[in-house]
Amino acid sequence: MKKLLQVQEALTGGHRLCAGCSESIIAKQVVMASPRPVVAILATSCLEVATTIYPYTAWMIPLLHVAFENVDAVASGVEAAYLALKKQSTLPHNEDLEILALGGDGGTYDIGLQSLSGALERKARIRRICFCNEGYMNTGIQRSSATPFGAHTTTTPRGNASFGKIEWRKDLTGIVAAHHIPYIGQAAPVTLKPHDLRIKAAKGFEADGPAFLNVLAPCSRGWGFEPKDTIAIANLAVETCYWPLFEIVEGKWNLTYEPKIKKPIRDWLAAQKRFEHLLTDEPLIEYIQKRIDEEWEALLKKCDRK
Amino acid sequence: MRKVIAATGNQAIAIALRQIEPDVMCAYPITPSTQIMETYAQYIADGIVKTELRLVESEHSAMSACIGASAAGARVVTASSSQGIALMHEILYIASGLRLPIVMAVANRALSAPINIHGDHSDTMGSRDAGWIQLYAKNAQEAYDTIIQAIRIAEGARLPVMVCFDGFTISHSVQRIEILEDAEVKDFIGVYKPEHSLLDIKRSKTFGTFALPNFYAEIKYQQRDAMRKALYIIKDIDTEFLNRFGTSYGLFETYMLEDAEIATVVIGSTAGTLKYATDEMRKEGIRAGMLRIRAFRPFPAKDITDTLKHLKAIMVLDRTDSPGTDGPLYQDICSALIDMPIHPSISNFMYGLGGRELALEKAKRIYRDLADATRKGIKVEHGYDVRTEGVGR
Known part of the structure; x- marks a missing residue:
């Protein structure tokens, strides 16, 4: 308990994120896991506009926001400055720091993908968190390449001729894995394995090179669930194997949680309004279940569980 | 050293x-x-x-x-x-x-x-x-x-x-x-x-x-x-x-402007050609001069006004087009001089696009046109260093 009181707190109360938003929970947990002071760089996102309304800021650690699609480039510039000043012993304080870059799925899967790939290839020693809320929630719930198949968004609306988004989500964690960086984790703010996110963040902070965490960030407004159910929804994502918890340490895949009983994908779909139009369409649900099963089997193989 | x-x-x-x-x-x-x-x-x-x-x-x-x-x-x-x-x-x-x-x-x-x-x-x-x-x-x-x-x-x-x-x-x-x-x-x-x-x-x-x-x-x-x-x-x-x-550049550079009647205003390396053309004009008895902008932002409008206000005619050379309106340097020069009760006649010439050189003959032609128009009391039309014949439509 005493130790917990000494850890860094990223955000103060009174920020303007929606009730039930998971992003503040994730940001706080991640920063708490750092053994060193954290300097954060934030892409334009829900988290950014809701926490930095001038002349106020909810951030209790240094924060830089530049734009939507470049958080990794900005972070690698911060890292370059950090190394340059450290070399010359001209840092404001003679202390090792951690450089943390944060972005939503828009700023990571889509518009920010080039900048992310560039920074990972250059092996910048940055820690990168993707808040994957599966859509452009900041601009009002539009589809992104992380939006799941069949989901209703304002740009993939359900209608007489539409069942929502027709494309399967992009496998960003797999794309990041292809960069062969020291640490990659897929996580979620879950109670079924409460320390999983924090432990992965802590491992990321020790990586000798870039570390990447793709964190499922349930969004009450965008997904259509009660604000009180944020964590329950995250649990469900893991229990249905929709969002498995795993890590890739120096290229070695490792499952960090295996549900004892794999819940049917229908449970996941039925818990959110964005999928409610699918519930009467049995063939579509079967198709989704099949693909989720295939992805899960493939993951088990990579993790040497089969 | x-x-x-x-x-x-x-x-x-x-x-x-x-x-x-x-x-x-x-x-x-x-x-x-x-x-x-x-x-x-x-x-x-x-x-x-x-x-x-x-x-x-x-x-x-x-x-x-x-x-x-x-x-x-x-x-x-x-x-x-x-x-x-x-x-x-x-x-x-x-x-x-x-x-x-x-x-x-x-x-x-x-x-x-x-x-x-x-x-x-x-x-x-x-x-x-x-x-x-x-x-x-x-x-x-x-x-x-x-x-x-x-x-x-x-x-x-x-x-x-x-x-x-x-x-x-x-x-x-x-x-x-x-x-x-x-x-x-x-x-x-x-x-x-x-x-x-x-x-x-x-x-x-x-x-x-x-x-x-x-x-x-x-x-x-x-x-x-x-x-x-x-x-x-x-x-x-x-x-x-x-x-x-021992070296100074100022906000802009002037050449033969003190007693000039006509002048060009330019940015960049073309100033060299225009200085040479100015010398040639002076030999012909045309009182030509040149101003080269060094600081474009911030734009030293007041100092430029003081330097150009005595002229009769100015050709502002822009090395970029702004389709639908005139060149950006021209607009800033006009804006700087507009407050003078009597200001020089100001024209615009688009030149040098895509690396086309402004040859000495063209530079001299700009000065001659300015001198002719001044003599006749008319304004030089805006120019554009472009061929209109033999270009596909």
Whole structure:
């Protein structure tokens, strides 16, 4: 308990994120896991506009926001400055720091993908968190390449001729894995394995090179669930194997949680309004279940569980 | 002590950057500025400089990384041209909005389409409202001296600075350049002590906040005010440079203007041709002169008005088009002179697009047309250095 009181707190109360938003929970947990002071760089996102309304800021650690699609480039510039000043012993304080870059799925899967790939290839020693809320929630719930198949968004609306988004989500964690960086984790703010996110963040902070965490960030407004159910929804994502918890340490895949009983994908779909139009369409649900099963089997193989 | 060498504009810039030895350089290659980063990468490979070089994956990321490094308290430089400047356009506004003293060398080049690698001013003129100080050099010597001055100007004004010079004409031509000693440059630029640093964990701050209508205009107004004050900073640094090294450039350069009746106004290397043409005109008894803009942003409107007000006719040469209206330099010159009760007749000539040279004969023709029109009491029509025959429609 005493130790917990000494850890860094990223955000103060009174920020303007929606009730039930998971992003503040994730940001706080991640920063708490750092053994060193954290300097954060934030892409334009829900988290950014809701926490930095001038002349106020909810951030209790240094924060830089530049734009939507470049958080990794900005972070690698911060890292370059950090190394340059450290070399010359001209840092404001003679202390090792951690450089943390944060972005939503828009700023990571889509518009920010080039900048992310560039920074990972250059092996910048940055820690990168993707808040994957599966859509452009900041601009009002539009589809992104992380939006799941069949989901209703304002740009993939359900209608007489539409069942929502027709494309399967992009496998960003797999794309990041292809960069062969020291640490990659897929996580979620879950109670079924409460320390999983924090432990992965802590491992990321020790990586000798870039570390990447793709964190499922349930969004009450965008997904259509009660604000009180944020964590329950995250649990469900893991229990249905929709969002498995795993890590890739120096290229070695490792499952960090295996549900004892794999819940049917229908449970996941039925818990959110964005999928409610699918519930009467049995063939579509079967198709989704099949693909989720295939992805899960493939993951088990990579993790040497089969 | 100046030492004479032969170098291209890009090499001269690279030498200046080596002497400056910034903490961080983030860059992406693009013709015709590539040589700057190539040369600098060699300095690093040879262990001559300690700069952290970040070879990023685009110009957008180059400027983004520069912002990160500058916000973190480092002295930061980059170089680019053309499409690169266009690609980083969004981020240029953020560099100035965050008041970061980033210095960028720009070898000016035309913008696509059609794709063209040669010199004109379309790239930096497209970002003239981005809140960057823009200084344009007439040759490699001035580019070298200006990039050294720019470090002090940027840090003094807390604004980013572009040092612009014509692609190929300056960037790739070998010229006679007098370089300073390394120690002289280091002493002149001094040590950078940022007022705010992202890495100051004991005084944690939020950089790049979200400002609503209740504050946005005030923050932009501060930038405007900083740009106005930058005029004095540019002058002061230039004076200090003169006192130390015997060279001065001012906000603009004048040639034979005192007793002139007609004049051209220009930016960049074409000033050389126009000076020569001025001399030729004088031999013919035409009282010609020339003004070359060095500081385009901030625009020294008042000083320019005082310098040009006695003229009868002016031809403003723009090396970029602004389709649907007149050239940007023309508009600024008109705006500067409009308050005079009687002002010179002002015309606009678009020249040099995509690297087309302004030949001496054309330059002389501009002066002759101005002289003829003045004699007849009429205004010279706007011109455009273009062929209309034999071009597909």
